[in-house]
Amino acid sequence: xxxVRETDLPGVGTRYDFRTDHGTNVSVxxxxxxxxxxxxxxxxxxxxxxxxxxxxxxxxxxxxxxLGASRVTAHLAAxxxxxxxxxxxxxxxxxxxxxxxxxxxxxxxxxxxxxxxVAILRGADTLSAPGAQTQILAGDxxxxxxxxxxxxxxxxELSEPVS
Amino acid sequence: xxxxxxxxxxxxxxxxxxxxxLGLAVLARVSDRLEVSPIPLYLIAGLAFGQGGIVELDVSxxxxxxxxxxxxxxxxxxxxxxxxxxxxxxxxxxxxxxxGVDIVLNATPGALAxxxxxxxxxxxxxxxxxxxxxxxxxxxxxxRDFEWLGNRETPSVLTTLVLEDLVMALYLPIASAILxxxxxAKAVLAIAVALTILVLVLFGALRxxxxxxxxxxxxxxxxxxxxxxxxxxxxxxxxxxxxxxxAVGAFLVGIALSGPVQQRTTVLVNPLRDLFAALFxxxxxxxxxxxxxxxxxxxxxxxxxVTGATKVATGAWAAGRDGVGTRGRLRxxxxxxxxxxFSIVIAGLGASAGVDSDLGxxxxxxxxxLAAAGPLAARYADRRPRIVPQ
Numbered sequence: 001x002x003x004v005r006e007t008d009l010p011g012v013g014t015r016y017d018f019r020t021d022h023g024t025n026v027s028v029x030x031x032x033x034x035x036x037x038x039x040x041x042x043x044x045x046x047x048x049x050x051x052x053x054x055x056x057x058x059x060x061x062x063x064x065x066x067l068g069a070s071r072v073t074a075h076l077a078a079x080x081x082x083x084x085x086x087x088x089x090x091x092x093x094x095x096x097x098x099x100x101x102x103x104x105x106x107x108x109x110x111x112x113x114x115x116x117x118v119a120i121l122r123g124a125d126t127l128s129a130p131g132a133q134t135q136i137l138a139g140d141x142x143x144x145x146x147x148x149x150x151x152x153x154x155x156x157e158l159s160e161p162v163s
Numbered sequence: 164x165x166x167x168x169x170x171x172x173x174x175x176x177x178x179x180x181x182x183x184x185l186g187l188a189v190l191a192r193v194s195d196r197l198e199v200s201p202i203p204l205y206l207i208a209g210l211a212f213g214q215g216g217i218v219e220l221d222v223s224x225x226x227x228x229x230x231x232x233x234x235x236x237x238x239x240x241x242x243x244x245x246x247x248x249x250x251x252x253x254x255x256x257x258x259x260x261x262x263g264v265d266i267v268l269n270a271t272p273g274a275l276a277x278x279x280x281x282x283x284x285x286x287x288x289x290x291x292x293x294x295x296x297x298x299x300x301x302x303x304x305x306x307r308d309f310e311w312l313g314n315r316e317t318p319s320v321l322t323t324l325v326l327e328d329l330v331m332a333l334y335l336p337i338a339s340a341i342l343x344x345x346x347x348a349k350a351v352l353a354i355a356v357a358l359t360i361l362v363l364v365l366f367g368a369l370r371x372x373x374x375x376x377x378x379x380x381x382x383x384x385x386x387x388x389x390x391x392x393x394x395x396x397x398x399x400x401x402x403x404x405x406x407x408x409x410a411v412g413a414f415l416v417g418i419a420l421s422g423p424v425q426q427r428t429t430v431l432v433n434p435l436r437d438l439f440a441a442l443f444x445x446x447x448x449x450x451x452x453x454x455x456x457x458x459x460x461x462x463x464x465x466x467x468x469v470t471g472a473t474k475v476a477t478g479a480w481a482a483g484r485d486g487v488g489t490r491g492r493l494r495x496x497x498x499x500x501x502x503x504x505f506s507i508v509i510a511g512l513g514a515s516a517g518v519d520s521d522l523g524x525x526x527x528x529x530x531x532x533l534a535a536a537g538p539l540a541a542r543y544a545d546r547r548p549r550i551v552p553q
Contacts, residue, residue, distance in 0.1 A: 008318070009321055010250040010324070011325070027313050029312055045490050046315070047487050047494075048490070048491065049310075049313040
């Protein structure tokens with residue numbers, strides 16, 4: 001999967017960019033209202049983009065369905081076969097966890113537990129390769145990869161209330 | 164006031180007010196058709212029908228004045244609402260140098276012009292603020308209308324706006340303390356008090372904003388709207404009482420609200436703001452004699468030319484820091500050129516404090532020019548013929 005870059009747009013929402021295999025720069029602008037826009041960048045002026053599609057929350061679900069939301073899972077299954085001593089787990093975030101509302105960086109997930117969060121399943125959305133600034137929200141399902149003890153530790157922290 | 168009026172007076176008030184608001188509606192429609200900001204049109208309408216205008220309209224001054232005051236409060240409230248505390252913090256961390264350059268490049272010409280025109284210290288301070296602050300309303304309209312939201316220079320533009328927001332939070336209380344306080348010692352004391360309260364409130368808002376949001380949050384839109392407007396007016400009144408200007412109080416309430424309440428409130432309050440803000444711009448124009456504006460055209464044009472250029476430089480520099488190319492930098496610069504509602508708010512502060520009457524006409528002429536020129540410059544930057552490399 002290609003690398004996705006995240007940029008905050010104060011007062012508007014968040015923009016996610018990636019480059020397709022054919023070299024087109026694409027970005028998805030998620031407005032705070034839930035509206036989404038898909039942009040494609042101009043080849044001559046890489047800073048200028050053109051709106052291709054405007055989607056409501058409902059349209060987004062339809063599009064995700066058509067494009068195949070199960071891609072992330074397939075991708076992960078393939079990885080598990082290669083990396084035998086690592087575990088992949090789906091961790092549900094409880095509302096009581098002390099990391100709710102904090103970013104991955106603040107929770108220092110990787111530094112403390114050695115676990116990488118490769119995706120966050122949030123409602124109908126999949127945030128693949130979430131950046132360090134991504135917030136952990138109650139009800140998120142984190143897709144985590146790491147050594148079994150690290151994954152277990154993260155699972156405890158996210159599913160149990162503050163001790 | 165209205166209760167005590169006889170029925171024929173009530174009828175007159177409604178007739179006048181209805182005619183005025185219908186007139187504004189026509190202007191809003193025209194501005195939408197022409198794809199320009201309605202603010203200059205409201206100002207021109209105020210000039211045309213105010214003292215010394217073509218027709219002197221004898222609207223119920225008391226009501227329009229109160230409505231105009233509420234308009235200012237709602238303008239600042241929605242400005243505060245626009246950005247979350249988190250966005251303010253990140254922007255401050257990332258873009259502090261941009262904020263500094265913005266102040267130096269855009270407030271200095273205003274201050275110099277005030278000095279050259281022989282204004283007093285108060286008027287000069289206000290003029291510096293007027294030339295500094297971009298119109299976040301017009302800028303975000305430009306970004307949306309030209310489909311620039313996804314562009315790579317847009318985060319730099321938005322960060323600049325956020326920082327100007329924060330600067331306003333400091334500038335407004337200082338300006339109002341200086342305007343209201345007489346004598347240097349009293350002014351310093353007033354500033355100290357104002358800033359202390361501001362810092363306390365800002366800190367509290369960032370820290371405990373969630374609790375506030377939960378308190379005003381209500382399932383019904385009606386309850387939420389009434390709760391938010393009531394709270395805003397209350398805090399605005401308190402702020403005015405301790406001389407930090409009602410507008411700043413409203414601004415702080417806007418910042419403190421966060422999360423889902425913030426989204427819903429924006430949707431609910433915006434129509435209300437549009438109504439009262441339109442009356443505010445009209446009222447500002449009503450109090451100014453058009454012949455004074457004609458006299459201020461030349462200095463306003465020069466000031467507009469200089470500060471238009473310095474704003475382009477600011478935006479271009481901010482975008483350059485983020486690694487944006489030449490054309491994107493030009494777009495970022497031109498996007499920020501427009502001055503509008505907040506310049507008028509600052510000039511209005513001066514008018515209510517009774518400063519030199521030359522400032523109002525100058526500010527009106529200045530905003531008329533840049534509110535119109537900003538979007539035009541942005542359009543030019545977008546359609547500029549491509550420079551083909553040899």
